[in-house]
Amino acid sequence: LLTEKTPAKRTDARRNRERVLQVAREAFAEAGAEVSMAEIIRRAGVGSATLYRNFPSRRELLEAILVEEVDDVCGAASTVAGDTAGARLTAWLRRFADYVAGKRPVAVELLEHVERTDPVFETSRDRVLAAGEPLLVAARSSGELSAGISLDQILDLIVAIAKIPCDSGYREPILNVALAGLRRSEEP
Amino acid sequence: LLTEKTPAKRTDARRNRERVLQVAREAFAEAGAEVSMAEIIRRAGVGSATLYRNFPSRRELLEAILVEEVDDVCGAASTVAGDTAGARLTAWLRRFADYVAGKRPVAVELLEHVERTDPVFETSRDRVLAAGEPLLVAARSSGELSAGISLDQILDLIVAIAKIPCDSGYREPILNVALAGLRRSEEP
Numbered sequence: 194l195l196t197e198k199t200p201a202k203r204t205d206a207r208r209n210r211e212r213v214l215q216v217a218r219e220a221f222a223e224a225g226a227e228v229s230m231a232e233i234i235r236r237a238g239v240g241s242a243t244l245y246r247n248f249p250s251r252r253e254l255l256e257a258i259l260v261e262e263v264d265d266v267c268g269a270a271s272t273v274a275g276d277t278a279g280a281r282l283t284a285w286l287r288r289f290a291d292y293v294a295g296k297r298p299v300a301v302e303l304l305e306h307v308e309r310t311d312p313v314f315e316t317s318r319d320r321v322l323a324a325g326e327p328l329l330v331a332a333r334s335s336g337e338l339s340a341g342i343s344l345d346q347i348l349d350l351i352v353a354i355a356k357i358p359c360d361s362g363y364r365e366p367i368l369n370v371a372l373a374g375l376r377r378s379e380e381p
Numbered sequence: 382l383l384t385e386k387t388p389a390k391r392t393d394a395r396r397n398r399e400r401v402l403q404v405a406r407e408a409f410a411e412a413g414a415e416v417s418m419a420e421i422i423r424r425a426g427v428g429s430a431t432l433y434r435n436f437p438s439r440r441e442l443l444e445a446i447l448v449e450e451v452d453d454v455c456g457a458a459s460t461v462a463g464d465t466a467g468a469r470l471t472a473w474l475r476r477f478a479d480y481v482a483g484k485r486p487v488a489v490e491l492l493e494h495v496e497r498t499d500p501v502f503e504t505s506r507d508r509v510l511a512a513g514e515p516l517l518v519a520a521r522s523s524g525e526l527s528a529g530i531s532l533d534q535i536l537d538l539i540v541a542i543a544k545i546p547c548d549s550g551y552r553e554p555i556l557n558v559a560l561a562g563l564r565r566s567e568e569p
Contacts, residue, residue: 339561342554350555353541366530367538373527374562 210247213237218258226298230254252306256313258299263317266292267324279337282328283372286351289321290368293355321348332376339375347375398435401425406446414486418442440494444501446487451505454480455512467525470516471560474539477509478556481543509536520564527563535563 216237220228230251234241248254269288275281303313325344332338354368404425408416418439422429436442457476463469491501513532520526542556 339558342558346551346555347558349545349547350542350558353545354538357537357541359537363534367534370527370530370535370538370562371559372562374558374560 209239209243213239213244213247214254214257214261217254218261221258221299222295226302250306252303255299255303255306256311259296259303259313259317262292262296262299263320267320270324270328273328277337278328278331278335279376282325282332282338283376285325285328286347286372286375287368289325289348290351290355293352294361294364297356318348337376342375397427397431401427401432401435402442402445402449405442406449409446409487410483414490438494440491443487443491443494444499447484447491447501447505450480450484450487451508455508458512458516461516465525466516466519466523467564470513470520470526471564473513473516474535474560474563475556477513477536478539478543481540482549482552485544506536525564530563 213233217228217233220233220236230241230244233254234244237244248257266289270285273281273285273288275284300314303311307313322344325348329338329344329347350371351368354364354371357364357367401421405416405421408421408424418429418432421442422432425432432442436445454477458473461469461473461476463472488502491499495501510532513536517526517532517535538559539556542552542559545552545555
């Protein structure tokens with residue numbers, strides 16, 4: 194009977210997992226891939242058993258962080274603000290660029306644990322494509338999107354810009370140019 | 382006296398060097414970095430002594446190819462056609478994108494022989510920047526260039542697009558979008 198969980202205990206367990214994950218995401222965002230499991234335990238104010246029960250190894254933690262990052266990007270496709278369909282697509286692509294720039298230390302370290310063909314990588318792209326497609330369709334319908342480019346190509350463009358090794362102040366005008374080009378209807 | 386070259390012999394020597402280099406550029410453009418020195422000798426129809434007199438090792442040949450590629454890109458800045466300053470800038474940036482996409486196998490192999498700080502890499506960027514700057518200034522004067530972006534940032538954008546691992550048919554609409562964005566004056 195001692196091992197059976199009451200609803201309250203299950204809620205506690207879920208809250209603990211969420212807390213550890215949230216703390217880990219913030220720690221990685223601040224410090225890149227240098228964050229130790231001990232540091233996450235310290236920041237979250239939980240016991241090490243709580244961390245390792247939820248994430249048996251660093252690999253599981255890194256995967257969970259990436260899955261949540263993708264969840265957030267996909268969720269933003271429904272909630273992003275903008276006066277027109279084109280503005281909403283642009284705002285979401287900025288959010289996607291932030292995700293790509295931010296996830297890199299986590300993704301790079303995860304690649305030390307799993308292959309590039311790991312489902313976390315394979316499915317992320319598909320999920321982002323599915324989430325963004327309605328925004329693309331809407332912007333195309335409203336005549337705000339440059340012809341002849343697919344969401345796959347748009348995401349590759351944003352990824353390429355997000356990977357330029359520079360700070361965000363240097364990157365911003367580059368991203369602005371790309372997004373402006375998307376919303377233009379004529380060829381150069 | 383036997384070692385003294387007559388003007389005719391010097392001209393022959395220069396022609397031989399140019400011929401070997403031209404053949405090597407074509408071979409690398411077709412076959413990537415897989416081309417052997419023996420293959421270049423065969424294609425150029427020269428003796429191996431002629432090749433090795435001009436390019437003692439593969440490293441010297443790779444460097445000479447890159448220097449000539451940069452010469453051509455820089456030269457194109459003065460000769461590129463277009464109805465307006467903006468059109469000429471755009472056309473030259475397309476030429477630069479072709480150069481980046483094409484030089485990669487040669488540059489990647491050269492990095493096995495020399496450091497990234499080798500002058501051939503360090504000076505190439507500066508030479509391209511100097512050659513492109515008048516095109517940028519002219520396009521800005523004619524009001525055809527998006528504000529707030531430098532030539533450094535523009536080149537980084539084009540390089541990022543040229544490095545997307547895909548074929549040229551897939552890349553073309555992406556490059557079109559970026560170039561359209563450059564020629565827009567409002568922010569997205």
